[in-house]
Amino acid sequence: MIPTAEGPLTNLVRDVRFNPQLICLIGAECTGKTTLAKALAAHFSSLWVPEHLRSFCDLQGRTPRADEQVLIMRAQFEQEEQAAALARQTACPYVLCDSAPLLTAIYSDFYFSDPSLFECAHVLHTRYALTLLLQPDMPWVSDGLQRDGDPARAAIHARLRHELHAMRHPCIEVSGSGDRRLQAAILAVETLTS
Template identity: 30%
Template structure:
């Protein structure tokens, strides 16, 4: 039997960091059930659903932990009984939500509040619970939400993999055949010291040709039969590889969305397949002024203008941030990525649609 029956861990988790995870694990180790309540304000730039999802993934195997999120736009004033009453009433309502969802509406009360804040004494008292103070001086994990929002890269090691994947900047380079997506994306990754995700479509094509030659030794690239499933496989694997990275910045040569555009090029229609998640920035390499180089795997020189236009139309329709690279492509791309990262840090957090 553990020391407490039902514990509460409450906070903004803006964003969740290892100090928060330590607090939750401590509460869970001493309590039969632990409700983690994420209370976000509407003006904050990291969505509430993201914070709940990251915490849920990080603590999926922590016994007895349940995560729930809600909106709290009440002002903060620790000297005001009226403001305290508003926050406590909201906390009780959220605890009731969790209990109802668990099918135990009569088990909403808590007997312990775990926090790393001095105000935990007051909150616990108003909830009729005991306060357990954990690492008030941040000695175990010297980090705060403010520090994370101010300089996420310097404090990146204080984030769990789930949060890193969610907060990391993703930049995708795409374009028609022989427009330099591979060269540019790899160079950008080297410049920023970021992981580089190569185009999986090329690798898939190589595997497809090898499979065709297991049926007929003289099979050629031109004779390959492309199916909807090919592009589904490429899209999902490209997305998996991008999302597996936990670095602050990831540079990819194509993504799942690009696979749907390539599907239109080879199938003759736009495949309705998994488009993947939108990156923070697309960089579109223009074909104009770029010589076509035949490397034995390309066959679309005559379609480059059409494909560039298709990418432009689809990126615009999708409503995602994108930039067409023409002259001084590397310098322009570097400036765009630096601006992206400065802009996000300047507003105090990362936000992902």
């Protein structure tokens, strides 16, 4: 028996056709992740997932302790999964993820000498269709609790490049400022449909 247009085949086609692609925007502190993620979400009529670390710091009035790093990672993952589910329901093409569990693993190792989150972070990173690595070519600006300065930014950026290269995950580096940075990111995202 052949399914009717309104039967099981319709649901299958809808699920395949509107399966959103997760795009990770990752970079060290003060590289414009949030600004760019919001702009891309607006441009592509897609969803944006904010960085959970920022929300945590705002809510707690402090940076997380070593024992809270795994909670930060889990919360970031859960927010991304919730957004992906909503995107499927609303036929939204992309979910723009401001940061990623990989950055939490790097912070955990950098600040607390704890590399235990890398294995999980690497597995979770395979969910992204594309990673945009934001270059630290913007002026560093103090922003309260999450800002440690240019030396920390450079060190974290080097670790990100190393980890992404080692994982051999699709990654496009985005640089420049303002509209130039946005246009470069738009072109990068458009590679997913070409």
